[in-house]
Amino acid sequence: MSDPTSDPTKVTNQPSLTTSTGRIWLVLGGLFAGIAGVMLFSLRSFSPPGLALWALVAVVLLYVGMIIVQLVTQRGRFRLGMLAGLMIVMAVVSLLSVVVIAASQVPAAR
Numbered sequence: 001m002s003d004p005t006s007d008p009t010k011v012t013n014q015p016s017l018t019t020s021t022g023r024i025w026l027v028l029g030g031l032f033a034g035i036a037g038v039m040l041f042s043l044r045s046f047s048p049p050g051l052a053l054w055a056l057v058a059v060v061l062l063y064v065g066m067i068i069v070q071l072v073t074q075r076g077r078f079r080l081g082m083l084a085g086l087m088i089v090m091a092v093v094s095l096l097s098v099v100v101i102a103a104s105q106v107p108a109a110r
Contacts, residue, residue, distance in 0.1 A: 018077060022070050025083035032087065033063040036094040046101050055097035062090040 007013060036059050043052040066086045073079040 029066045029087045047104050058093045062086050
């Protein structure tokens with residue numbers, strides 16, 4: 001029987017989480033931050049007041065966090081895991097803020 005940790009199809013054994021330099025996470029994180037930033041900036045006038053701007057600030061800070069992680073951590077699984085985690089948090093913050101803004105635009109039932 002082969003070693004289960006050497007299974008190349010296992011999610012945690014993918015090159016983007018094992019041997020990458022992390023540059024791809026920064027590129028994709030920057031693209032995502034740009035798209036989310038434009039979307040959140042365009043939603044800034046909707047209620048609840050300030051939610052879109054706070055989410056925009058959070059997305060920018062999370063991307064800055066990705067850059068800091070890339071610069072100060074050693075190459076390896078820890079760095080790649082942190083970059084992936086920060087990008088996931090960026091996506092969750094963006095999605096939740098858009099869902100809250102969209103839900104607040106629905107008129108209340110009488």
